[in-house]
Amino acid sequence: MTALSFPGEPRRRRTNWEKWGWIYMRASGVVLVVLVFGHLFVNLMVGEGVKAIDFGFVGGKWALPFWKWWDCLLLWLALIHGANGMRTLVNDYTNPGTVQRILKGALLVAVVVLLTLGTLVIFTFDPCPAGSPAELLPSFCAA
Numbered sequence: 199m200t201a202l203s204f205p206g207e208p209r210r211r212r213t214n215w216e217k218w219g220w221i222y223m224r225a226s227g228v229v230l231v232v233l234v235f236g237h238l239f240v241n242l243m244v245g246e247g248v249k250a251i252d253f254g255f256v257g258g259k260w261a262l263p264f265w266k267w268w269d270c271l272l273l274w275l276a277l278i279h280g281a282n283g284m285r286t287l288v289n290d291y292t293n294p295g296t297v298q299r300i301l302k303g304a305l306l307v308a309v310v311v312l313l314t315l316g317t318l319v320i321f322t323f324d325p326c327p328a329g330s331p332a333e334l335l336p337s338f339c340a341a
């Protein structure tokens with residue numbers, strides 16, 4: 199959509215956030231297919247499958263920067279994708295006003311809190327916390 203301008207005034211270009219939101223849903227959807235199915239395949243199908251998932255399994259995966267960044271990207275893309283999708287639903291099913299503002303505000307707060315906590319968990323995770331029972335720790339932790 200073109201912004202209104204007076205005759206003789208240079209045309210001002212405004213960022214069309216709805217358009218970029220629409221593009222984001224498609225672009226993140228394509229990347230999410232790879233990230234989600236890669237995540238499910240490695241966690242549920244490779245090796246012993248779902249039975250192998252425990253603290254040590256997660257600790258072992260997050261010892262590698264590759265899986266930290268994979269999970270971080272999955273977290274950010276999926277959370278923003280889901281929240282932007284919910285924003286569309288709120289726009290579709292509520293009228294502009296206080297309720298709509300509260301719902302969108304709650305979505306924003308939830309996204310910021312969860313992205314902050316999730317990113318902190320991924321990057322501050324210690325696979326070998328001091329004083330933990332040895333049988334719960336990944337095999338690469340020194341006894």
Ligand code: HEM
Pocket residue numbers: 223224226227228230231234276277279280281282283284286287
């Ligand atoms: C395989 C991965 C995914 C793909 C390919 C995908 C694709 C899409 C696309 C293309 C849209 C836009 C639909 C439209 O505008 O009509 C959409 C909407 C949406 N997505 Fe996803 N998505 C994926 C994963 C997720 C995840 C993990 C969540 C939740 C965190 C999510 C939540 C939503 C929501 C709430 C909407 C809005 C629904 C609506 O407008 O009716 N999606 N998705």
